[in-house]
Amino acid sequence: MDTRRLEAFSDGVLAIIITIMVLEMKVPHGADFAALWPLWPVFLSYILSFVYIGIYWNNHHHLLHAAKRVNASIMWANSHLLFWLSLIPFATGWMGENGFAPAPTAIYGVVLLMSAVAYWLLQRTIIREHGQDSVLTRAVGIDVKGKISPVLYLAAIVSTFYQQWLAQALYVLVALMWLLPDRRIERTVVESRERDD
Amino acid sequence: MDTRRLEAFSDGVLAIIITIMVLEMKVPHGADFAALWPLWPVFLSYILSFVYIGIYWNNHHHLLHAAKRVNASIMWANSHLLFWLSLIPFATGWMGENGFAPAPTAIYGVVLLMSAVAYWLLQRTIIREHGQDSVLTRAVGIDVKGKISPVLYLAAIVSTFYQQWLAQALYVLVALMWLLPDRRIERTVVESRERDD
Amino acid sequence: MDTRRLEAFSDGVLAIIITIMVLEMKVPHGADFAALWPLWPVFLSYILSFVYIGIYWNNHHHLLHAAKRVNASIMWANSHLLFWLSLIPFATGWMGENGFAPAPTAIYGVVLLMSAVAYWLLQRTIIREHGQDSVLTRAVGIDVKGKISPVLYLAAIVSTFYQQWLAQALYVLVALMWLLPDRRIERTVVESRERDD
């Protein structure tokens, strides 16, 4: 079974997640610029989450691109990832509407942490299906970013109760770290294909 | 006519159903963890329904994968299934917001029951188009899980008025039963192809 | 330019239209069956509109399947159709929440009428691109149903101010007429291909 329909379904869910988040940005009642002011935290949360979903779509794209076939375990590992990502609009809305208060900020971190764990599980499941010697295994390599991110999320979750803004800084830091896309996979696949030719 | 666009449309509808359910989880007004507490039944309902939609997507994927062509009856049987599945967010929201009260729990069961009936009808319609001797017919076989599920849904619908939590236990049981994906079809298709080679 | 991406975009929009309609069915506050009672008109409107969107998806599928290429006029004729169809959730919600009162029922008819006109325009635009002698032209033929429907919508729009339920009966009648899918196109395409072989 190929990866086509799994990609299509994931694209659909990610496209909806990224778009319904904007529905949390309720149209203000006033008609002047002052009416927009209270929306700043909601808007900043939206940008942060938009970037995170964009990163997941990007990395998911590369990961599935390197995969050749899909089995039931991969399907469920993928659904598990989509479940945690589907909670991002809720966590974003709660954090934004409360001006980055500690509890919502911590929950936002928990959702990011669980998404990272779910992505790691999906990666493991795909590698197991394709064998330790596959292109994919070599491409993922030691996966430094994938190992640092959960640690930083944990640090953010704890720190928000002491230094509210430290957590936000850490979320932005992880996002920036990932904005540099997962070229390892891209490069290794290309190299491997060139070697095969 | 091939199955491509039917799959794409179904993927779209299922992706939206699974995602808009999270909109029922309204962002709470308080900014502390206590504000999340009343959301537990809504969250549990969301997990249950997310798993159910995931199961339907998974089985739908396998079923359509085994199908070779689509006619008007299959299209309408598919739309009929999507109709019942589209009511799951409503039933989930009603059940979650009322803490698994009997009436919403029963309605949730009715929606699951009708979805199961609609899936069975779709399966029948596809088999009729492909002939009794087709790979698909052998793959579906006696379909034990497809026959047990409606009985358990019915039991849940009745039981909720006597033992509120028994219904939830039955819904979870059926979900667990199906989480083991429909490998019969997968396996028979593979075997059949190998035999043909 | 082929029809693939036009189909994908239309599938996406139709999948969302058909799914967000269910959001108009607000979760009731009570936890007993009586709380569902006021939702009957909303539910009936939802079924009617679900069937209509299903019919449009079905016919759109057949129409685009017969088309071979897409130009800018076809793209805009398609967007024009999607515009009117996108108003169906609004019209459905207004009609349902007001128990099929005359004004909402008339507006619902106007949206259906304009959708039918837009579909006819799309059909014309595709035929013009493919030439009068194409398979498509022969397939569409004299298009009896496409000519009767607008007349019945007009009759419904006028009648609702005199006999409220006559309009609903006419909407159901048109839907039933179309549920018999557009086999003309399907058949003619198949025949034409067999002749070419």
Next chain:
Amino acid sequence: MDTRRLEAFSDGVLAIIITIMVLEMKVPHGADFAALWPLWPVFLSYILSFVYIGIYWNNHHHLLHAAKRVNASIMWANSHLLFWLSLIPFATGWMGENGFAPAPTAIYGVVLLMSAVAYWLLQRTIIREHGQDSVLTRAVGIDVKGKISPVLYLAAIVSTFYQQWLAQALYVLVALMWLLPDRRIERTVVESRERDD
């Protein structure tokens, strides 16, 4: 890496943006035509934004059609465009609900302006990947419309504080200018292919 999944994801996001805008058109409480009257500005805003999203989908389709491969920069330039377009439902809702008041009209213009800038950046990024001599570069040419639009948006943003309706007229003007689709790319690609044959 080919453009298929980028197109699919963009189609999904654009389909959702164009459809959720209609959710801003809240079902009115009254059941007579008078209840529709206050919705006119919302409806007009919806039409305008629907046309704009349609134009972006159309041009995006042509641009990606001319592209042959996708890299990480193109993916992020595309996400950046989708970000600004995702704010259109919010800006549309705010402008519509306040009867085209100056501040919301200016914000609407800012979102259109930033979308135009993001589209221009995406175009640049794709051209850089494909080389200055590519079909695409020749097709885009001097891009008069792409250069005039931001100027007109700026004029609209400033003018709305002096002549409220001038801004709307300018938005309509730019939309009309683009409704004539980007045939340059289409034509040059066709010519180039014919020359290659």
